[in-house]
Amino acid sequence: MRPALALTTGEPAGIGPEISAALAAAKHGARLVLLGDRSLLAERARAVGATADWPDFDPARDDDVAILHLPLAAPSLPGRLDPANAAYVLQLLDRAVDGCRDGTFAAIVTAPIHKGVINDAGVADGFFFGHTEYLAARTGTEQVVMLLTGGGLRVALATTHLPLAEVPAAITQASLSRTLRILHADLKTKFGLADPRILVAGLNPHAGENGHLGREEIEVIEPTLDALRAEGLTLIGPLPADTLFNRKQLEQGDAVLAMYHDQGLPVLKFASFGHGINVTLGLPLIRTSVDHGTALDLAGSGKADPGSLAAAVALAQELVQAAARPSH
Numbered sequence: 001m002r003p004a005l006a007l008t009t010g011e012p013a014g015i016g017p018e019i020s021a022a023l024a025a026a027k028h029g030a031r032l033v034l035l036g037d038r039s040l041l042a043e044r045a046r047a048v049g050a051t052a053d054w055p056d057f058d059p060a061r062d063d064d065v066a067i068l069h070l071p072l073a074a075p076s077l078p079g080r081l082d083p084a085n086a087a088y089v090l091q092l093l094d095r096a097v098d099g100c101r102d103g104t105f106a107a108i109v110t111a112p113i114h115k116g117v118i119n120d121a122g123v124a125d126g127f128f129f130g131h132t133e134y135l136a137a138r139t140g141t142e143q144v145v146m147l148l149t150g151g152g153l154r155v156a157l158a159t160t161h162l163p164l165a166e167v168p169a170a171i172t173q174a175s176l177s178r179t180l181r182i183l184h185a186d187l188k189t190k191f192g193l194a195d196p197r198i199l200v201a202g203l204n205p206h207a208g209e210n211g212h213l214g215r216e217e218i219e220v221i222e223p224t225l226d227a228l229r230a231e232g233l234t235l236i237g238p239l240p241a242d243t244l245f246n247r248k249q250l251e252q253g254d255a256v257l258a259m260y261h262d263q264g265l266p267v268l269k270f271a272s273f274g275h276g277i278n279v280t281l282g283l284p285l286i287r288t289s290v291d292h293g294t295a296l297d298l299a300g301s302g303k304a305d306p307g308s309l310a311a312a313v314a315l316a317q318e319l320v321q322a323a324a325r326p327s328h
């Protein structure tokens with residue numbers, strides 16, 4: 001029996017349901033379990049010319065595609081967000097996490113959700129940052145690392161969904177050290193790199209220009225890197241972020257650690273949008289995701305590209321296989 005992958009179909013008003021249906025109809029080689037509302041998925045399957053004749057999920061059967069029906073709270077129209085369905089979106093995630101915990105699922109692949117409407121709904125204790133933080137909280141994991149891969153790049157983040165004004169204070173020697181340890185360990189176990197080389201960006205322009213453009217490099221980043229180098233980690237930096245992303249520099253490393261979301265991800269998405277994959281490192285379960293959002297402007301049109309979701313499923317399968325190897 002192949003390991004089952006839970007595919008949470010995401011925000012019902014977005015493109016998640018239709019790209020999930022499109023992927024389910026394509027050759028994907030996985031044992032996929034679609035988590036979502038059966039009628040919604042059937043309707044959006046029609047938008048991509050797919051049939052929704054999926055059987056109900058039965059853990060004892062090795063179906064290529066099955067559905068685990070979880071009902072919407074309110075009917076959903078493409079492109080029209082409705083806070084009434086925010087709890088449904090979280091329920092898909094909760095069910096997937098529970099299934100990973102009890103061994104029903106080997107991994108979670110997530111279609112996009114809309115962070116704003118979940119916050120508008122006031123669920124998730126009134127604040128919701130993203131899948132990354134939600135899954136960390138839901139699994140009791142103190143720190144996780146967001147890594148996106150695609151276009152020949154791997155870009156991880158020292159901070160995730162934070163207002164820019166809060167970024168400098170969030171980067172401490174302790175948090176940066178934890179992030180680098182998680183990244184280093186997962187590059188070894190998940191990506192098979194024996195001695196990962198990590199290029200670390202500075203926070204300030206020109207990595208602080210010897211302290212004239214900010215002191216975080218001198219006071220926080222350099223001491224952290226020195227301490228970890230003494231333990232044997234191969235860390236290059238802090239490097240000016242504007243020149244880090246050139247071919248010659250990138251050849252020196254296996255992954256980049258950017259200090260914040262919009263320092264690293266625009267480059268990654270420029271290099272790979274439509275085929276990139278988001279992986280959450282440091283979780284006690286395997287989670288991959290798309291590189292894009294809910295694309296409300298395309299929802300229901302059948303025009304959204306399922307390529308990133310297909311890549312996320314393929315990587316989840318690889319990570320499941322890597323986790324099963326004796327050396328893991």
Ligand SMILES: NC(=O)C1=CN([C@@H]2O[C@H](COP(=O)(O)OP(=O)(O)OC[C@H]3O[C@@H](n4cnc5c(N)ncnc54)[C@H](O)[C@@H]3O)[C@@H](O)[C@H]2O)C=CC1
Binds near residue numbers: 298306
């Ligand atoms: N993994 C997740 O759940 C993610 C969720 N989001 C959320 O999505 C919402 C909307 O974010 P935006 O910044 O508008 O980004 P977006 O990715 O939804 O849209 C940006 C542009 O890319 C296009 N696009 C996105 N996915 C596409 C696809 N598969 N095929 C073709 N074109 C595609 C859209 O039509 C739009 O023009 C926000 O709430 C954001 O937080 C954003 C990124 C990841």
Ligand SMILES: NCC(=O)COP(=O)(O)O
Binds near residue numbers: 131132133265278289
């Ligand atoms: N830009 C990447 C992103 O926002 C992914 O968020 P998450 O929902 O996967 O945490």
